[in-house]
Amino acid sequence: MIKELYYVTGNRGKFEMVKNFLASHTELSVKNIDLDLLEEQTLDLKQIAISKAEQAWSKVGKPLIVDDSGIFFKRYNQFPGVMTKFIFKSLGMEGLFRLYDEGDSATFVTYLCFKMDDEKTRVFEGSVKGTLIKPTTTQIDMNLPYTHILVPNGTTQTLHELTQGAGYSEYNPRIIALQKLVEFLRHK
Numbered sequence: 001m002i003k004e005l006y007y008v009t010g011n012r013g014k015f016e017m018v019k020n021f022l023a024s025h026t027e028l029s030v031k032n033i034d035l036d037l038l039e040e041q042t043l044d045l046k047q048i049a050i051s052k053a054e055q056a057w058s059k060v061g062k063p064l065i066v067d068d069s070g071i072f073f074k075r076y077n078q079f080p081g082v083m084t085k086f087i088f089k090s091l092g093m094e095g096l097f098r099l100y101d102e103g104d105s106a107t108f109v110t111y112l113c114f115k116m117d118d119e120k121t122r123v124f125e126g127s128v129k130g131t132l133i134k135p136t137t138t139q140i141d142m143n144l145p146y147t148h149i150l151v152p153n154g155t156t157q158t159l160h161e162l163t164q165g166a167g168y169s170e171y172n173p174r175i176i177a178l179q180k181l182v183e184f185l186r187h188k
Contacts (some may be wrong), residue, residue, distance in 0.1 A: 006032070007032055011143065025179075037052045053121050059113045067175065102132060109173060110126045126176030128171050130151050
């Protein structure tokens with residue numbers, strides 16, 4: 001079993017979440033590395049994550065994970081999807097609010113790619129379906145704005161509000177994907 005794993009991300013908050021989760025579920029030492037990776041031009045979020053993992057592997061050559069996430073509004077085909085971050089940065093919250101009605105359905109998806117050799121890239125998906133709201137608060141985490149607008153099915157709280165409770169791992173797409181990675185590593 002591997003002892004050390006690199007998480008390729010420039011987002012410190014994401015790194016801390018992943019490091020803490022893996023520390024509590026494995027004996028892996030998780031290190032952060034921020035690489036400048038090209039984003040493949042496609043509407044396939046999974047393919048973008050795989051491409052980034054393969055680019056990262058060619059630079060690092062050590063066991064690593066890379067993830068990519070996006071929210072998909074049901075009323076649109078594949079949107080915002082791979083453009084999630086770009087759409088928010090371009091439109092801001094008020095502009096984003098004009099793209100949907102409260103109660104619209106959406107799915108938040110994370111593809112976590114694991115690579116430990118030149119062979120196949122393993123992909124683990126985490127997804128959460130829910131409904132969209134338009135928060136009245138101005139206290140929105142601008143690094144994770146979509147967590148403030150999605151209420152997962154089976155709850156009355158947004159993903160952001162769930163971060164304060166014990167059930168967050170059940171509704172966090174990244175944690176769901178990480179749980180699948182841990183299960184894979186246990187049987188490896």
